Amino acid sequence: MALICYHASHEQFAPSHLLQLVQQAEKAGFDGIHASDHFHPWSERQGESGFTFSWIGAAMQATTLPFSMVCAPGQRLHPAIVAQAAATLSEMFPGRFNMELGSGEAINETITGEGWPDKEQRNKRLWESYQVIKQLLNGEEVNMDSTIQVSHARLYTLPEQQPVLLAAAVSEETAKWAGSWADGLLTTAGSLDDVKHKIEAFRNNGGKGKPVYLQFGFSYGRDETAAAKGAHDQWRSNIQPADKLEDWEEVKQFDEAAQTTSEKEVTENIPVFTGMPALQQQLQEYLTLDIDRLILHNINRQQEIFIQDYGAAR
Structure with a gap:
């Protein structure tokens, strides 16, 4: 059975807040924790950048769950x-x-x-x-x-x-290369076919039998308006082209590029869920891929609501 993990986003929340969130996530029934590692956030609206290596020891002491982090x-x-x-x-x-x-x-x-x-x-x-x-x-x-x-x-x-030591790979090409050396694969969720191709590329090129983690980003809220607005506020800088996400050096470049990005453009790129049944249906599709961990990243600021609703639906 795959572990369902809560994503602790260091770009979006202060370390002290994240510590409380992972404790709540454990009580709600999450099986593990995953953390990002940033020096700068993607936008001024996200506004945080705690040092993950300092935080993670405290978070592991405060919980009993397995942890992983990008580096x-x-x-x-x-x-x-x-x-x-x-x-x-x-x-x-x-x-x-x-x-x-x-x-x-x-x-x-x-x-x-x-x-x-x-x-x-x-x-x-x-x-x-x-x-x-x-x-x-x-x-x-x-x-x-x-x-x-x-x-x-x-x-x-x-x-x-x-x-x-897993490799983080967004593209099929990188996943294929990672299969030749890494101990496992972390990749991002998208269409089921795209995810299948990335995992197959990894497994068919040396990654067979190695663990695969899948990170799924979405916006969850109890009503569609809140979920859509939350996604637009927090994540519109992150839907820029992949080469820009890799190569821009300053936060202001992301904010300037996202000035004209509409709420509709964001929700066309980021799934929006207003209830656990619909989210769980999507998770079940990903779980058919024989993965080891499914990492859930609710990209808006309503983390406590998301964790509470996840726990209530278990």
Whole structure:
């Protein structure tokens, strides 16, 4: 049976608020927690950017659920530091922490002052980062002189049970590539056929038998007006073309691009649900895909209502 997980969005809520939300999610019957990792939000309206690695230890102590988080090693976060953080969390909370590694977005990574590499270079950096993290978690001394630079690194605090290092992939092409090296796949929900193709690309190219996580973004409210307005307020900056989402460096670029985006355009791209039966019907379709975790991200600000209604419908 797949775990149904609650998504803790660090771009949208302060860490203290998110801590309360994941405690409520556990009480409501969610099976796990997933967290984003941002230095900047996608818009001024979202308005938050807590450091996930600081928050997640407190959140895991405050709950008993398994956690996973997205991470983009290689620029803002050196992979040796990511490995150390993952090892520490896994030592403290055995078997409860996994991580999805992605190539990142400029809005978070270019704070270092370094240039933003093209996709090919970012993928090379991601693969090298995975190798560094994996070797360090194996207790090896690591030296690397390539896209990633590492000198005589070794972890002395190691977990008894290593975290799973999944790859975060939005496209079928990236999912196919990830199958050759990653321990699992995190991808985004869309049409059932599109999701099937991404999962098949991963499994048919080395990913067979590895875990697959699926993240589903939607807007939930008790009436359609609130759900639609909430989606427009919080997520209209996020429906820009994929290359822009990856390459824009400043929050204002997203806000400027979304100035003329209508509520109708948002709801044509983001599913809107006004009751649990309709949402659960959609979830059942995704669960036919033999996935390991289904991550639910209600993109508007009505988190308490969503968690309460989820719990009541179980």
